[in-house]
Amino acid sequence: MPSSPCAPEEVRRVACVGAGVIGGGWVAHFLARGYDVTAWDPAPDAEEKLRRLVDAAWPALERIGLADGASPDRLTVAATAEEAVADAQFVQESAPEKLELKRSLLARLDAAAPAGVVIASSTSGYPMTDMQTEAADPGRLVVGHPFNPPYLIPLVEVVGGKQTDAAAVEWASRFYKVAGKSVITMERELPGFIANRLQEALWREALHMVANGEATVKEIDDSITExxxxxxxxxxxxxxxxxxxxxxxxxxxxxxxxxxxxxxxxxxxxxxxxxxxxxxxxxxxxxxxxxxxxxxxxxxxxxxxxxxxxxxxxxxxxxxxxxxxxxxxxxxxxxxx
Amino acid sequence: MPSSPCAPEEVRRVACVGAGVIGGGWVAHFLARGYDVTAWDPAPDAEEKLRRLVDAAWPALERIGLADGASPDRLTVAATAEEAVADAQFVQESAPEKLELKRSLLARLDAAAPAGVVIASSTSGYPMTDMQTEAADPGRLVVGHPFNPPYLIPLVEVVGGKQTDAAAVEWASRFYKVAGKSVITMERELPGFIANRLQEALWREALHMVANGEATVKEIDDSITExxxxxxxxxxxxxxxxxxxxxxxxxxxxxxxxxxxxxxxxxxxxxxxxxxxxxxxxxxxxxxxxxxxxxxxxxxxxxxxxxxxxxxxxxxxxxxxxxxxxxxxxxxxxxxx
Structure with missing residues (x-):
């Protein structure tokens, strides 16, 4: 891939593709950190839902402190994915957790984003190797896996696929840190990454207990919080x-x-x-x-x-x-x- | 079993048998809540270690507030398990996690404690049904499973075995609440109870990741805390x-x-x-x-x-x-x- 057109510290414009709970949470995070954000989501009521999510998050973000100039007004909702990423300096993809969809969407974003710009996927667990197969420039595709809500939980797990350039992983790790996140950069791919493997084990055990009538949802939740x-x-x-x-x-x-x-x-x-x-x-x-x-x-x-x-x-x-x-x-x- | 000689609210004297990390933590908790505590542990340096543990915990306990009259001076270390429980109004057993040991120790405590007094085991996961087999009065034996450190983490899981009287489970649940704990009373036995099944699933996944070189201990810990x-x-x-x-x-x-x-x-x-x-x-x-x-x-x-x-x-x-x-x-x- 061509090297990124700007340093992580110089990014001003972020594109968020997919604006559900996670994508919308990323939008809120980047807005609070003072970025210009362009978002796109194919759902008919996506813009309304997104602005509602940002409005709901904003008081919390004000309490923890906004970056200078941060404002919900710096959110633009684009009509197409291509438009959303056209002049982005970083792209965060947060589409539904479907492998085929991720593959084709990442290829579309790769085709439309400026050369060299890093594109990160919020996938909960697909290895990038499996998602980058259709992209013309797979070298700039990385996983940047957040936790809900991305505007408050610090962790992002960063890892590349087999075709990802090491420089893109390094650039993304640095960018997330600049953008206020806590980063774990993984050296090898692992389905579910680290934190999700841990919480998925706990979650599956919880589902078994409910399925067997061994514990109620409330008992499970209380047993953890207490x-x-x-x-x-x-x-x-x-x-x-x-x-x-x-x-x-x-x-x-x-x-x-x-x-x-x-x-x-x-x-x-x-x-x-x-x-x-x-x-x-x-x-x-x-x-x-x-x-x-x-x-x-x-x-x-x-x-x-x-x-x-x-x-x-x-x-x-x-x-x-x-x-x-x-x-x-x-x-x-x-x-x- | 004879019904308990006193109501949960009337308990003044607690015996703690086994004074390692968990047993010692219980000692600190009950002392901070103003109880007289008699402890016993077979290790030669047990008393010294126990008093060191209580001393280390005490500043934290002072910060969150002691009950009137609470004092480390109200700890007595007994020479035998029998002496420790001789006039106890509640017994907490926290011996090492070995089934045979638990079985024989609970039978000893049952033989020595006043009639009707509830005896709880801190076991991390053995069902009481498997532990109460040798006791003359298994009806008063319950599980009261705490989390480390018992003097700060609220949760106690309470559950009886097949031979446990429902009244003993009810009494213990009430007593722990009076003693400042947060209680989940389970209606059926389940190896590992609830919280430990959840954290054990997470823990085993963590061990697999370390064993396979997929993640470091520090990455695992950071992935949870962040x-x-x-x-x-x-x-x-x-x-x-x-x-x-x-x-x-x-x-x-x-x-x-x-x-x-x-x-x-x-x-x-x-x-x-x-x-x-x-x-x-x-x-x-x-x-x-x-x-x-x-x-x-x-x-x-x-x-x-x-x-x-x-x-x-x-x-x-x-x-x-x-x-x-x-x-x-x-x-x-x-x-x-």
Whole structure:
């Protein structure tokens, strides 16, 4: 591919193709970050729905702070996909999750966008190798997978396909960072990428439980928000499990709970916990800890859980005598860190 | 079993048997809630480790507010399991996750504890039916499964075994609520209960990815904390996925992403998404939403994500000009809800 016509820092005009929940969320994000956004979606009521989504998101975006000059007025809705991308400096495709549709649409966008401009797909899990087959210049096609809502959840997973130029992956990763996202750049393709593989495993287990009458939707949701979900907002599943090993960390945890991997505690069969995997988990946790001791991580986790409980209204902010007869302290959320 | 010698509200003395990470965490929780706690653990350095754990947790517990009279001084370490439970009004067992050990220990505790006193096991996933086989009075044995750390994460899953009296399950559920926990009382046994089945599915997928070199520990952790983990702190996986369906909610989401259940986005095979399961998910989400509209849920989710981002230090509290050139607003964490 020709190299991108501008540096990630110089992008002013973004095209969003597909304006449903995810595409519309991207529109809101890019508008809030001060970009000019041109959107297109084939649905007859797409523009009305899109503007409603942006209007609904805007108060939240104002609260977290808009870029200078950011405005919903900088959204243009184009009549065709080709028009939407005609002078774009970056293209985000968020069409429905259908492989054939993605293939042909990406080929159309590639044909219509200025040479060298990077085109990213929001696909939830298709490898770009499978989607870039019809494009004349597949080298500029990357996956840029966001989470709902894209205007608030930082993560974007960036990965190319077999025909993608490494420079396009690098450019997209840099651009998303400039545009305020948190980026994981993957070196190899994996169906579902990383986060979706994790949440898809959880989700499928949830569906099994509902299908079998083992738990209700509400019990499933409550079990996460009152339990592991509080930790996962700031410390991932590996480090939090390492802390279940006490002063022995991940190694002790694996030795203690390793046999549980054989238990039918989910429908998902575990891999063999051999010495290689054990070492990879222990070393990986050491790397993720970045020099923090177990005691430091425990203190961080405790403070994090308290902050999250307070932020989500499950600990009072003011000293009150609760119905449980227990006095809660008066510190407000902001003064503890 | 004889009925419990006291009402859940009247409990003053709790015994904690097993004082590792989970047992010690329970000790810290019950102490902070103002109970007298007697603990026992067979490890030679158990008392020293336990007191260190309680001391490490105490500052966090002070910050969220102690019950009147709560003190680490109200911890007694007993010389034997029998001595620990001799005059307890509630017993929490948190021994290592070994079925034979749990079986014999629960029988010992049953033999030594006052008649009728409820004995709960912290087991991560064994059904009580499998653990209560050796006890003389299995009717008072229940599972009370906490999350690490028990002194901060609210959830406790309560469920009995085949020989457990319904009254013991009810008593334990009530007691945990009085003691400040958030309780899910399960009507039937399920290995791993609810939350652990969900997080175990995620965890096993994570282990597979590390074992295959598909992702690093740090990427896995970051993919959760920067992505879905932010939502799960306050809105469970079902309701958050419902919002991926836009104004059509869970029904539209299932219609759109249903085919993805056939994709290899995790090693876990999904159940068949037939009309019955579709209806159960849609109705379950309606129930969980409790009358809140999709628009209201979106607004709640957005505010929740912002609160969690700010509480965990990923949005600034003060107006600053970031390195990204984007101005952030000055609201402090406490003034938005």
């Amino acid at each position: 339990g592991p979900g509080l930790r996962w907002a700031f410390m991932g599943p590996c480090l939090t499990f390492a802390l279940a090993g006490g002063e022995g960390g991940m190694g002790h945890m694996l030795d203690h709970f390793g046999p549980s991997l054989k238990s039918p505690w989910t429908r998902l069969e575990a891999p063999e916990l051999d010495d290689t995997l054990r070492a990879a988990m222990v070393d990986g946790c050491d790397e993720a800890a970045g020099g923090r001791t177990i005691a430091q991580l425990v203190a961080e986790r405790d403070q994090g859980v308290i902050d999250v409980l307070r932020a989500t209204g499950r600990l009072p902010r003011q000293r009150t005598e609760g119905t449980d007869g227990i006095a809660h302290n008066s510190s407000t959320m902001g003064d503890e860190k | 992505g879905p983990g932010l939502r799960w702190a306050f809105m469970g996986p079902c309701l958050t996925f419902a919002l991926a369906g836009g104004e059509g909610g869970m029904g539209h989401m299932l219609d759109h992403f249903g085919p993805s259940l056939k994709s290899p986005w995790t090693r876990l095979e999904a159940p068949e998404l037939d009309d019955t399961l579709r209806a159960a998910m849609v109705d379950g989400c309606d129930e969980a939403a409790g009358g809140r509209t999709i628009a209201q849920l979106v607004a709640e989710r957005d505010q929740g994500v912002i609160d969690v981002l700010r509480a965990t230090g990923r949005l600034p509290r003060q107006r600053t000009e970031g390195t990204d050139g984007i101005a952030h607003n000055s609201s402090t964490m406490g003034d938005e809800k």
